[in-house]
Amino acid sequence: MKITIITIGSRGDVQPFVALGMGLVQVGYEVTICTSDRFESWIRERGLHYAYMNDHLLQITETDAGRAAIESGGNPLSLLQQVKPIIRQMLDEAWVAAQGTEAIIYHPKALSGYHIAEKLGIPLFMSLPLPLYTPTRAFPNPLFPDLHLGGWFNQLTYKILPLLTAPYMGVVNQWREDVLKLPDRSWRMSEQVRKNGQRVPVLYSYSPHVVPRPEDWSDQAIATGYWFLDSQEDWQPPADLVEFLAAGPAPVYVGFGSMAGRHPEQVTQIVIEALRRSEQRGVIATGWGGMVASDLPENVFQLKAVPHDWLFPQVAAVVHHGGAGTTAAGLRAGKPTVICPFFGDQPFWGRRVLELGVGPKPIPQKKLTVQGLADAIREAIDHQKYYQRAIELGEKIRAEDGVGQAVDWISDRLKASD
Incomplete structure (x- = not known):
């Protein structure tokens, strides 16, 4: 099955x-990943197919305008006109990649998956x-502040979420009409609910030890455990x-991606x-487009990137921006964490680190x-x-098999849909 x-x-x-794709391949599926071409060789090296x-x-986020948008809180409106034609191109490319799947x-964030599956009439996750x-009701949407107003407010934040994609719905709907020959879809219509009223299955690739499963969740959602991809042997x-x-x-590791x-x-x-x-030695990860370091003192080492699964077990603590992947790697290594968030879900992970006492x-x-x-x-x-x-x-976290649980969950639902 493709x-x-x-x-x-x-x-x-x-x-x-990539970690999930490798797990799916191991049980017999044929997997293609469609994403930015800067990751093509890395994906192919892991034995997966790549689609352009x-x-x-990503290049825009590395410009001065992109950095300004990040610094101001990630407001997409400041770059909207520049981004719209790129989004249309990405939608077209995803449609080409999905032929035969x-x-x-x-x-x-890729915007296209739900609509392509609707057109092709195939299962989607x-x-x-x-x-x-x-x-x-347990907690507000991670993109919203926790105002401690109770369950009614928490549920409201999930209803408001589609507003974040509203600026792009014109592009998406024009593409639906031009390419998929489908009718317009309102921003109020959540992508999580299909035309038949059934919820789209959602896999959350984090540990339930980090965010426990709420009692009122739909059975169409699961937190599988993290999908780690360790460095090659x-x-x-x-x-x-x-x-x-x-x-x-x-x-101390410090990196802001x-x-x-x-x-x-x-x-x-x-x-x-x-x-x-703080009288600490440090390893600074500059990342791509991140920190810039020169004339470093002897107690600070600079690197561009290194596998977290190799480095983090050897540090005293991790300091970072709160990206989901870096947060996962630091917690897996059992290291105290300091999060310095910019925007998006990063403050949420900062709150979780504090609440978990790590x-x-x-x-x-x-x-x-x-x-x-x-x-x-x-x-x-x-x-x-x-x-x-x-x-x-x-x-x-290390005792979990997030990829294995995700593969089983996907396989069970694909078999039920046959």
Whole structure:
């Protein structure tokens, strides 16, 4: 059976689907991943088929305008006119990629998956690493602040969520008419409900130990456990990094992925000075388009990227922006965590780290200071409660088989649909 996975975004939006795809291949499915072409060789190296999608959206986030949008809170309206033709192109490319497929798994950011499955009349699964699309009274939608107003407010935030895609519905509906020959779809019509009124199955690729399953969830949603993709067996770390790690106490990892706003140099200097004041060695990950470092002190090592599953078990604590993937890797390694969120779901993961007792209160990037970060690093390392709870949570996460549970869940529903 042929399955097409459609996703878009940074490596953190693609890597879990590569892990899932490999799990599906192991039980006999033929899997193609349609995503940005910057990930093509990496996907093919893992034994999966690749289908083309352009890289323009990611390139925009690396421009000054894109950084400004991130720094201002990720408001898509500031780049809407520039982004609309790119979205149309991505929709067209996903449609080409899906020809001949028999089921679709999609990240909702890619916009196309639901509509293609509707046209082809095939099974579909939505998937993402945060509980965004399943209403509950237990907590508000992760993209909204937790105002502690109770269950009525929490449920309301899920009804409001479709407003976030409303600016793009004109592009999507024009594409539905031109290419799929389907009628318009209102932004009020959630992609989680099909024409027959049935809910679309949703796989959340995070651990229920991190976000427990709410009692009022639909049976069409599951938190499977994380979908980790470990480094390949033949991967070797840089020799100078190995030497640095061996030369002293375990360092603090600091990395903000592709995000450092319009002032990456300023953010980097805050990090370096905070490490000095907290008297910690550090490993700084610059990422692509992230922090910029030069003239580093001897107690700080700079790298562009390294597999988290290799590095994190060797550090004292992890400091990052709160991306779902980096949060998962740090918790799996059993390390205290300091989250410095920009926007989106990052504040949600910061709150979860605090509530789980595995790290101090998150520091929003707009409030990031040398002293504030230094204090948070010291608190994360010196507080015995964080250390012990992080170890215990890491053990629970490592005992899970998220990919295996997801593969079983998908297979059961595909068999039932035959």
